[in-house]
Structures are given as structure tokens and as C-alpha cells.
Amino acid sequence: MNPRDMNKWVGQVVEIIYEDKSGNLTQRRIEVHGCRGELLRATCLATGSPRVFRAAGILAWNRLKANHAG
Known part of the structure; x- marks a missing residue:
């Protein structure tokens, strides 16, 4: 993922698939x-x-609508 793409996520709720260092x-x-x-x-x-x-x-991401938070 390009780090510049992450700026548009600020203030948003997103669902991610994440792979840690292990x-x-x-x-x-x-x-x-x-x-x-x-x-x-x-x-x-x-x-x-x-x-x-x-x-x-971050292997995959999807922006969620605000009513999905929590």
C-alpha cells in the first residue's frame, strides 16, 4: 500500500486485513x-x-460507513 493513500483515511472508520512482522x-x-x-x-x-x-x-482495506463504528 502506498503511504500517501493513508492520508485520505484520517477521520474515517476502515476495516483492514493486517500482517504483522511475525x-x-x-x-x-x-x-x-x-x-x-x-x-x-x-x-x-x-x-x-x-x-x-x-x-x-496492510494487505486490504475497506472504508466503512459511520453507522458501522463500534
Whole structure:
């Protein structure tokens, strides 16, 4: 994924498929707060925890409508 594409997600709720550095895959709904370089700062909606995701680890994404949050 191109990190420049992440800027349009700020303030949005998106669902992602993410591969971490160990190769573990997860599917998450997140609210995007910002991005800097290759990193995306967000809140995981399932846990309410702040998270940071690497652009290279985001394998798929889909913007969700606001009424799907939570």
C-alpha cells in the first residue's frame, strides 16, 4: 500500500486485513487518527486500544460507513 493513500483515511472508520512482522494475520475495524511516513495511527474499535500499523502490513482495506463504528 502506498503511504500517501493513508492520508485520505484520517477521520474515517476502515476495516483492514493486517500482517504483522511475525506473519500473523488479523482483520480489524479501526478509526484512523493520523499517519506519518509509513505508519498509521488508529484506534482498534474492538478493544478501544490505540494502535500503530505499518503501511506495508496492510494487505486490504475497506472504508466503512459511520453507522458501522463500534
